[in-house]
Amino acid sequence: MSATRDKFGRPIVVVTGMGVATSLGAGKADNWAKLTAGESGIRTITRFPIEGMKTTMAGTVDFVAVDPFSSTDLSEKLGEMVAEEAIAQAGIGRKGDFPGPLFLAVAPVEVEWPQRQALAKAAGANTDINYDTLLRAAGSGGFTEYHRRFLFGSVADSLADTFGTKGSPISLSTACASGATAIQLGVEAIRRGEADAALCVGTDGSVNPEALIRFSLLSALSTNNETPAKASRPFAKNREGFVMAEGAGALVLESLESATARGAKILGVVAGCGELADSFHRTRSSPDGKPIIGCVNNALIDASMTVDKIDYINAHGTGTPENDKMEYLGISTVFGELAKTIPVSSNKSMVGHTLSAAGAVEAVFSLLTLEHQRIPPTINYDVPDPAIPFDVVPNTARDAKVTAVMSNSFGFGGQNASLILTGEPV
């Protein structure tokens, strides 16, 4: 077995480029500085009227202009930003000629309200509006761009053009685990020998009125509107919902062999990926925690690692009563006594829940943790929950020796995905 293959004889997959954008800012440097300073990106929404909303704050990305707004346009711009940062760092390929496939975690796409309203306007004032009148207005030929914009493959199509990725780009959704799944697909393609490199991106610009209301109607969101920066409280006793947020993360993955051959700097290793679906309920985890436990175990087996080798867990940690409880059950079952001492922190306490992007954003933060040997905190941890006795790295970042990180993502629809990232090949 050569040094470029893992214990299963598969090509070792490394990270050679990373990009990130969140409500904290654009790029790795800015995000890392603010994340380790314990800053919150959550603020009162200014993008649209919030009157009548149950939740009026979010981790919006307001430094990227999109007018007229659509979540798909913002997702695309964020995806471009992080892919560009990651490719530049990797120094791979040539401009507009990335030598591998694209795997894109992106929110489901649909025509949005500003566009629906524009269409209704075109149908004529004082006309009775229904879908028949909208269809007539759509057929006028004045809205052809909406077709391109609101295809489900739209963002991937644009990124594939911009960066010149190869083959058929895959847009995917595993709900809030999507970002991790995009990375897993890239890892698998390289392990199968289909590609030497892959561009894995997770992006989400979903803060629009209807998306916010959809989560509100499921009672999933924090309503602590008075103090937005204090609203996201993963693992705390007074947690009461997640905070919607926007952002994007990108990784350039390569086989170790290919990265070494071109002299690329290796930023980390994707040592293992695990997944397992939950058939219990559309929005709730199986009360016995078995799917989460199985998912985490699958990642460990895939990485040929045991729990004592994991130094830090980058938690899904949404701050909903249900998620954090189930995550503790899963982790404590797999990690046993170690669960009381291993640091487990949630980036979502600061950047909110970036939904389809979260798995990719948090993979970048996990890799930065390895690079800087510093663990970002869980902020807003003022009231510990005795039922969740994790070391959550409360409120202040901590220097630590970190050689392996587990990053977990769980989502509606029974989606579970775990990644294990290491500094060196296992």
Added chain:
Amino acid sequence: MAETRPVVTEPVEAWITGIGLASSLGEGPDAHWEALNAKRVNVDETSFAPYVVHPLSPLTYDAQIPKKGDQRQMEAWQRIGTYAAGLALDSAGVKGNKDILSKMDMIVAAGGGERDLNVDSSILNAEAYGSATPSYLNEKLLNDLRPTLFLAQLSNLLAGNIAIVHGVTGSSRTFMGEEAAGVDAVRIALARIADGQSDIALVGAGHNGERKDMLLLYEFDNFNLRDKHSSVWDRKDHSGFALGSGGAFLVIESKAHAEARGAKPFARLKTVIADRARRKDAGEVTASLDKLWTNLGPLKQDAAIITGATGAEPATSEELSFLKKHADVAVRATGTTFGHAVETQFPLGIGLAALAISRGALYPPNDSTGVEIEMSKPPSQIVVIGTGHWRGEGMALVEAI
């Protein structure tokens, strides 16, 4: 499942052991085979006039989705898909087999987002008549949207519902992106089996074409077929497609896994490949299909083609240019018979190809333009083509065992 096995050097042979079809022609292999041989087409030119659609043949949902509560939690596209997935599991003989289902991969190609058209219309009306306050949209949505509608709209919740109703939990991945999502779902499922990463996979899609919000997306660029049904090869007067309702799922498994449990295959799934022409210049789709065809390798004399050609232009004319280079190969277009079921079209084509191979015959042409020719001998190979109306080209090679 995690990939825990060593790398295999030779691709693992993959069989299609389960086919689940529900469409405008009915449900199950027999109904489809009978209808295709009778050249029956089920089309509705009035309900959505001027747009033509292929309506779903009524299904007895209780047969595959026993709990009414589950049915209520889904919109039509999810019910159709979950139903077809159940048919595929039945067909493969793995329904209820917890050992197998808990390790089974699942890749679903999905759109999503069936909207509440009444809520949309009432909001737009109030705005049009100037009676809406700035917070009107928020209040109406908060008060009028059904709280669980979101779950019926989320793309990955077709897979989620299949996990809940049928217990498939080895993995759950949802690909989006119209026709290409259907191609890539099967491509990745096969790649995982061929590489030894997985033994058995459920793959497919569900589509509800009887939706004004979906017609709207395609009407933006005039893609909807109007007024009268015609063959996809004969839409000179108005190019485009009639949306079709239907679900198509396949159970694909390694030969060894199938043999160990005594499963009978319909056909071998040899290859699935995909590409994406930029489509900036004329001829790029033809060139992309030429390249994919070459990459399939040499084909036998008794090969046939089942294509999901949409009827949209210029993609269909470009595909026809490709097909004319293989004019001796019998072609069947699913779009004429089933309409365009977008993500579902490619899995549907593979299901029909596997069915035709297992029945030892290609069904007759249904086309007066001469593109589709008779084929008297049993096909031993069928190439399934998926050319997206806007993006994406894919091919699968299905073979007799």
